[in-house]
Amino acid sequence: MSNSKNFIVLVWMIFVVFSNQVSAQEGPVLDWSNFDFVSGDEIIFEDNLEGERNGEFPSKWDLANGTVENAVLDGENVIMFINTNANSTGGIVPLISNNSEDYLPDDFTIEFDAYFDEPGRSYRLLFFDGKNQVRLNRTVNPRTSHLDDRIQISQNSATYGNSTSYYPGFDQRSSTDNSASAPGWRRVSVSFNQRALKVYLDEARVLNIPNMSFTPIGLTFSFHNPRGGFQGYMKDIRIAKGAVPLYDKMVTDGKIVTTGIRFDVNKATLRPESYGILNEIVKLMNENPDLNFSVEGHTDNTGSEGLNQTLSEARAKAVMEEMINMGIAASRLSSVGHGQSTPVASNDSPEGRAENRRVEFVKF
Missing domain, CATH: 2.60.120.560 (Exo-inulinase; domain 1)
Structure with missing residues (x-):
């Protein structure tokens, strides 16, 4: 019985050491x-x-x-x-x-x-x-x-x-x-x-x-x-x-236009770096409870018009749903996709296409 207990203790010690090593290698969980x-x-x-x-x-x-x-x-x-x-x-x-x-x-x-x-x-x-x-x-x-x-x-x-x-x-x-x-x-x-x-x-x-x-x-x-x-x-x-403060954009233009919300290629999956601008917009809405936004997705002209329309709708909806998860009431948000129909720059350069792949928050 004593040998059995010693074996269990040894296994447990090995497990603890291994767990600590894995934890040190992985580092803190991203938030x-x-x-x-x-x-x-x-x-x-x-x-x-x-x-x-x-x-x-x-x-x-x-x-x-x-x-x-x-x-x-x-x-x-x-x-x-x-x-x-x-x-x-x-x-x-x-x-x-x-x-x-x-x-x-x-x-x-x-x-x-x-x-x-x-x-x-x-x-x-x-x-x-x-x-x-x-x-x-x-x-x-x-x-x-x-x-x-x-x-x-x-x-x-x-x-x-x-x-x-x-x-x-x-x-x-x-x-x-x-x-x-x-x-x-x-x-x-x-x-x-x-x-x-x-x-x-x-x-x-x-x-x-x-x-x-x-x-x-x-x-x-x-x-x-x-x-x-x-x-x-x-x-x-x-x-x-550098960006103009979000509130100033909203007051001047009635909307916030951002290329800082990113997605995986040809998907509506939000990339982590999108949360910088999302956190700021959620904060702005919390500070201004009468502010409501239509989340509107846009793409460049890469690919077919039909697929871009569907993609823009899915991306706008994904942003809206994430903002709801972050605490904004669903009644204060709506979503719509415009596909490649309203470019703001030429699609002939990477910079122009990046400008066109944007999300707009239009006040309503």
Whole structure:
């Protein structure tokens, strides 16, 4: 009997240890209910890697330094960083017509997905074009010797200058916690407003810099792995001009137009990053109990007209139902789809098609 008890205790101890290891690898459960990032409402640059050929250089980018090419990861088109000198100006820069000038507005947002599968790797976002722009306003913090013209993004942390903040649940006093999550994608969201910088990893805001010492003039995307031998992967990149406050939009236009609500391709399944704008609209409706919205879906002209009509209806309904789940009374909402019938931009460019794939909240 004693041996049997000892065996049971041993099995239980192994189970507890294994459970703790799995928990440490998986990290905290994502909760997008407090996500407050709202993407810009005027798209400057968009690349979902549609139609890219494996092994070729990404068609919407230029090379500043290093080796970068298209690849396929888990069935999805991605940009693969094989080798870039992230400590200088290495990486890729978006093909933008006026890229030798300051092409970033006073308020802008940046979004992209970054893949992490090895400790120590990081992505770096440089706030200048590493190929076409002279860094006239490059600054080095004299107290710390840190470059203040970039941010560094690891799986569970973000760094600007001498400020590093961590994803919730990871102890900044332990260097091992910085890479304790299981391999996977992180949605990186960045907002800049006049001089203030905010950086999000998935649903969590990890950096809030009230006064950025460097004025962004362009962008370079790079990958850094000090140990070598591993690649970085990036996809779904968007740069947009900063959004007007939602209440001001509603008062001025009688509606809120957003491209920040995203869906899986050819589906009505809401993507997690949609909750930034959804949380803000629900908050606006809670603060204004007489405000009612018709949720109206729009698509670009990719695919048939009939399928786009059906898709837009399903997406508008999905948004409405999610808002009801978030506490808005069903009587205050309705939904309708317009398909591809009312474009607001040309469908001849990725940016134009992205503008047309929108959800409008029309006051009634």
